[in-house]
Amino acid sequence: MDSLISLIHSHPLIDNHAHNILSAPAATNYADHPFEQIISEAQGPALENALSSLPLHRAAAQLATLYQMPSTSSWEELKAARDDWVSRDYAGLVRACLTGTHSLLLDDLLTDRDVEPYHWHDSFTPGRTKRIVRIETLAAQTAASATDFAQFRQGFHARLAAAIADPVVVGFKSVICYRTGLNIVAHEPADACVVEDAFLRLATTGAGSGYRVEDKPLNDWLVRYTLGQLRDAKAAGGANKPLQLHTGLGDNDIDLVLSNPAYLQPVIAAFPEVDFVLLHSAYPYTRQAGYLACVFNNVYLDLGEVFPMVSRDAQESILREALEIVPTARLIWSTDGHFFPETFYLANVQFRQALERVFVEYVHRGDWTVAIARAAVADILFHNSNRLYCLEETLVGVESDGQRIVSSAAVSPSASSTDLLARFLRANPSVQYIWMQFLDYTNTTRVRMFPIREFAKLAAQTRRIGICSCLQQMIQDDHIHPDASTTGQFYMTPDLGSLTLNLGVSSSSSNLSATSASVATFWRTEDNSPLPGCPRTLLQKITSQIESSYHTTVTTGFEIEVIFVKPSTDPNPNPNIQSPYTYTPSTTNHSWSQMTTQTLSFLPLLEEIASTLSAQGIPIEQFHAESAPGQFEFILPPSPPLRGVDTLLTARQTIVQIADRHGLRATLHPRPIARAAGSAAHAHVSLSPADRQTEEAFLAGLLRHYPAVVGFALAQEASYDRVRSGLWAGSEWVAWGTQNRETPVRKIGAAHWEMKSLDGLANMYLAVAAVLAAGWLGLREGLELGVGDCKYDAATLSPEQRAELGITTPMPKSLEQSLAALEADTALQEVMGEELVRNYILVKRMEHETLQQMDEETRRRWLVERY
Incomplete structure (x- = not known):
């Protein structure tokens, strides 16, 4: 609801x-244009009687919100506030009124x-x-x-x-x-x-x-x-x-x-x-x-x-x-x-x-x-x-449902943004600050924090927050690519539909109130049009194209796999390692879906996570132990793509914050413990309704462009340590199979697939956008499905058996291989945006070069601390 x-x-x-x-x-020429005619x-x-009408009194209260005046303001006081706004910034008043x-x-x-x-x-x-x-x-x-x-x-x-x-x-x-x-x-x-x-x-x-x-x-x-x-x-x-x-x-x-x-x-x-x-x-x-x-x-x-x-x-x-x-x-x-x-x-x-x-x-x-x-x-x-x-007209940055496109204030915040904010604050009177979040291409969450009075201006679009355009060419340590310019900026627009309490940072596990909340953002250009490099805008644009063209609903669901590790102060700190901590497994007696003695000790943490997520409006479907020491999985409910990724990021942040209160580090590192199973971020994608032709064309497009998609989905070199045969991680060939966990695309039901080539290092907005873009290309081109349903791990089949199933493309074995595939895939670039793809590749190669200069232990700690 x-x-x-x-x-x-x-x-x-x-x-x-x-x-x-x-x-x-003429805007304040009330002799010729009486303001009361608005209602x-x-x-x-006869118009003089309007001052005693119910519609006028209701309008007055809403105009007080618009003009940022007390709700008890008289009609003449409201007109005076209006006159002031018209005289100093009439365009701003018009823009605020036409928002949405x-x-x-x-x-x-x-x-x-x-x-x-x-x-x-x-x-x-x-x-x-x-x-x-x-x-x-x-x-x-x-x-x-x-x-x-x-x-x-x-x-x-x-x-x-x-x-x-x-x-x-x-x-x-x-x-x-x-x-x-x-x-x-x-x-x-x-x-x-x-x-x-x-x-x-x-x-x-x-x-x-x-x-x-x-x-x-x-x-x-x-x-x-x-x-x-x-x-x-x-x-x-x-x-x-x-x-x-x-x-x-x-x-x-x-x-x-x-x-x-x-x-x-x-x-x-x-x-x-x-x-x-x-x-x-x-x-x-x-x-x-x-x-x-x-x-x-x-x-x-x-x-x-x-x-x-x-x-x-x-x-x-x-x-x-x-x-x-x-x-x-x-x-x-x-x-x-x-x-x-x-x-x-x-x-x-x-x-x-x-x-x-x-x-x-x-x-x-x-x-x-x-x-x-x-x-x-x-x-x-x-x-x-x-x-x-x-x-x-095409909506950019819209959430999908039903049989056509729908939105979440993607093109611009709603004309009711101030109402949404007011409703949220009435329900959560303890909130004093709003965190505006933006996720860069390295999957680093960046935050700007505002007192409520200042954030209200952003919600009403009477103030804008500029971010240097070079963020699109920046890595985790704030270094930018040599070709990047520090000139220019884009503007963050809050998506009020994504407002969520920051319950994970509460000082008490029993206190489900919060002094702050987070909101996701869209990125806009100087003239307030969508910025092509915005990951959220891109995801919604592609979702819209599929739904409006093929009268289907796209739904996504995510699995969160985390490993809880123990941080301890390094007794022999290495000056070349910036972290003062070393990380060790939090359990030794632990295995998949079992309730061992050590697993039982995690119940207070796990149940606190579940209850906190529920209080944030994220009712997880289940949680259980996974294979690696201290590894657990939390299953999120299905939802439209944009909201699904928003929910995923909120849930991850909450898990990390609560684990920190318990003295643990929750990491998304694909394989932080050598010789143990790795962590993925499996995504479920479904189309409904979808006839067989639509289903097969979407899947055909996904498989054709899969090596390039992997460039977004397995976003760092560490991601490829997990993609091996025998690890239930999708194995080594581009293939699909019904309920086959050793294919990168596992078919679960009609037009419902699990994407296994994903982990927590990926910017999930971009990764899901790439999956949908590949499927969209298959739909647009009417591709026939030339790859058969694989019943086994394709790596264990002979070349002849693979050829009979149409399995001919190996999975990329390194980040460079997947980026090269992305560079060569001009069709996928067209849908994702050539400028975005170019900047993304620049960032990933710069990030890779930085990480490769570290020794293996330094790199492991560096990633554990950031993901």
Whole structure:
């Protein structure tokens, strides 16, 4: 359930209907643009009543959070704080309000006064802003220069055709609801003069009314003509461009009775080739709109505008009414944000809150599973609009679930990041500091620590933390590659969905409170776009590509193997060895899955680890003794890839910290005790659902690129000491086998594999990304599986037997061999990113050179202390 809630408050969204934001000079011109209109459709004297409305008081509390003001601040105090922010950093205010928005679809013909042009908004979102063209405005522009209906028709056609052909225009809109109502005559009138007469009336009165098109025969004709042109353009191979229609809630000049979308049924039926979007939740006619979205394949219900215009209870009721009958594949989200950036902020925050309340309840009742609810959230916020408007937007750094991509604030933190932080702090009032973590290419966790007041600025994106770009070419001792530059930086963005208490560093094993928490980060460029070298972003990008293209869910699960060793002060310290400690086995009477006398002595430590992980939200599935002295394994639950690796790193840190309190060192060293079994970090990867063709193509790609994948998965020379025949570590040939632990890829079930060529020295974000990238290449190329199911250790087979199974590629026996394979694998580099791979190889070779200058004992201690 936590994963669902985190997803709701962090998934990037496509705002499928909004309007331009005011320019900075007009942003505080409250005489022309009353600020109270952010929560009310009222105008003039009626707007004064909004100050006593429930939506305004709720908005005030949320704006206080945005402006970092006391929750008791008055409306005028909030406006003063806003004025100050606008005057010193209007772009910062806009950026904070649009945080979590991936892209905007703007009806930019609402007005051309006091607002910024549509392309200005691109500076604040990862995706490109697109246009929704208002047909009544096109008609008014045409009427201003037309002398008769034939000329008007010709001019309107030209404007409409140009807009249809414009790739920036992704849809059209009609406000006929405001002008003459939704009771549109679906077919051309028998008497063509009816429309011509309507145009003549417009031409006669236009100069005085600004050519406001509000004569029913002409308005109906505009909608029919537009639908016909959209239908014909689509049939000719053009992009799908829907027609949006205002329905329901509006200003006081609307005919509320004729705003009922039920009137649209005849015209919807008459144009089945054109998609209709019923805007603004059709409130108070949500059920009628929902019926149309259920029974017609060309109707979508937009859930916008009522956020923040109505109360919390009304919002939840509207969402429930929509879900009564509408498939979630036909629900899309918009803010109807306009003029004030805060309209976007409030709408997004409140919609996510309503989603949480309603969706969690349906899961608790058993109507949905968590996975189904997650997929529905992702569809409503992003994928349905992405598909409907043919946007072809790709999420970078997204967590996967359901049958499509979903995210964890990957593109940018959610507009509700401050809400997520506030919720976390309310639940954990002892937390005073946040550790922002970033994992470099050597699998070294680096940390920046912030008091809560400073971290809140990072969460709200009113402050940024820069890291020198040379981190991408740095090894553990902070030396950088000679080719690296100390110029330039990237910025860490916290992923609020990954916030976890630092319980392992608590001073008392019985105290499950903590004064600090950790959060993972995404890396961003100067212009706030994803940094290609970010391991977390890469993993989510590849996960997204697989899930969006093949309608499958990628799930990962990890096994943690650690060896507990005893540190003791070296009585004869070697000046060439920087460590003052020597490490010895913590047990002698110990073996796999047995409960020996010495193993029993570890129970307090093991149970403390299990209970602490559970308190951190990591319910381990089992733990047991492994083969090497003092070696134990902890099995983590399956989860989406990004969250899976986040969980793995948190669990490892907790194990190390608790072991330290018990006077032990928990090490991930692949083989710290000579002649004993080594430690791996086996990963389970599964696709669900996946037909046989998908399963085999993924596996074929993985095997084809496996030697290069090993460059990420077995990341140091010490890793190769374990990869030998007879050690149950995957043996020495690239192969797969059903339940065969002596193949590097062990098949466990349909489209479920265990990756055995992994250990704790690898940056697991990169290692899992490489596994998925190889599988993605197999899917993309439609590879056939040419390697058979191996029942034995391939190293024990004859060359002829291996050839019969298609096993022809030996595993790399050294780091240099795997890096050479990675250098030669241009296809894998394309998916992983050529710059990232180049920097990674530079780092690994520099690291290898540094380690090879040490003698074996120095190197062993060096690795044990760091991993």
